[in-house]
Amino acid sequence: QKEVEQNSGPLSVPEGAIASLNCTYSDRGSQSFFWYRQYSGKSPELIMSIYSNGDKEDGRFTAQLNKASQYVSLLIRDSQPSDSATYLCAVLRGGGADGLTFGKGTHLIIQP
Amino acid sequence: GAVVSQHPSWVICKSGTSVKIECRSLDFQATTMFWYRQFPKQSLMLMATSNEGSKATYEQGVEKDKFLINHASLTLSTLTVTSAHPEDSSFYICSANGRPSGSSETQYFGPGTRLLVL
Numbered sequence: 001q002k003e004v005e006q007n008s009g010p011l012s013v014p015e016g017a018i019a020s021l022n023c024t025y026s027d028r029g030s031q032s033f034f035w036y037r038q039y040s041g042k043s044p045e046l047i048m049s050i051y052s053n054g055d056k057e058d059g060r061f062t063a064q065l066n067k068a069s070q071y072v073s074l075l076i077r078d079s080q081p082s083d084s085a086t087y088l089c090a091v092l093r094g095g096g097a098d099g100l101t102f103g104k105g106t107h108l109i110i111q112p
Numbered sequence: 113g114a115v116v117s118q119h120p121s122w123v124i125c126k127s128g129t130s131v132k133i134e135c136r137s138l139d140f141q142a143t144t145m146f147w148y149r150q151f152p153k154q155s156l157m158l159m160a161t162s163n164e165g166s167k168a169t170y171e172q173g174v175e176k177d178k179f180l181i182n183h184a185s186l187t188l189s190t191l192t193v194t195s196a197h198p199e200d201s202s203f204y205i206c207s208a209n210g211r212p213s214g215s216s217e218t219q220y221f222g223p224g225t226r227l228l229v230l
Contacts, residue, residue: 034218034219036221041226042223042224043205043221043222043223043224044156044205044221045221046218046219046220046221049218088155088156092219097144097161097163098161099146099148099158099161099171100146100156100158100207100219101158102155102156102157103155104154104155105155
C-alpha cells in the first residue's frame with residue numbers, strides 16, 4: 001500500500017525565518033513529487049514539483065528530493081504570515097493516468 | 113496556469129437524494145480527471161480516475177454504483193452521489209492533468225464542492 005507520511009504539526013516558525021517541512025514515502029516506484037498548499041476550506045494549490053534527486057528552487061521555496069532515502073522536503077525562506085497554511089506532500093507513481101497519493105499535511109503557523 | 117472549475121461550490125441536500133457535481137477544465141483538454149474526497153482534518157483521498165470515453169476506475173472501497181462518474185468530453189467530468197446519506201458529507205475536489213506552456217504534466221485542482229447531507 002502506498003503511503004506518504006508527514007508530521008501533522010502544528011509547526012510554528014517566526015516571521016522571516018526558514019520553515020522546513022518533511023515528507024517520506026513508501027513506494028520506491030514513485031516518479032514525481034509535489035508540494036501543495038491548502039488554506040482552510042480551500043482546495044490545494046500547487047507550490048512545487050520535483051522529479052529528480054537534488055534541490056529545486058523557485059523564489060522563496062526550495063524542494064529537495066532524495067530517492068534513496070525516500071524523502072522529500074520543502075524549505076520556505078523569509079517566512080511570511082500569509083504562508084500559514086497546511087502543506088500537503090503528494091506522490092505520483094507513474095504518468096498522467098495515476099492519481100496522487102497525499103500525506104495528511106503539516107499545519108504551518110508563521111508567527112508575526 | 114491551468115484553470116479547473118467546479119459547480120456547485122456548496123450543496124445541501126436531504127438524505128436519499130442524488131447530487132451531481134461538475135468539473136470542467138477551462139483552458140485545456142483533459143483526457144484524465146480525478147475525483148478526491150476530503151473529510152475534516154484529513155488529507156485528500158483519491159476516489160476514482162475519470163477517463164474520457166471510457167469507464168471510470170475506482171479506488172478500493174469506493175462504491176461505483178453510489179458514486180457515478182461520467183467523462184463526456186475532454187473538458188467535462190461529472191460525479192453523481194446517488195442516494196446521499198449524512199456520512200457522504202465531505203469536501204469533493206476534482207483535478208485534471210494539464211501541461212501548461214509545454215512543461216511537465218501536473219494535476220490542477222478545482223476549487224472543490226462542499227456537500228452537506230441532512
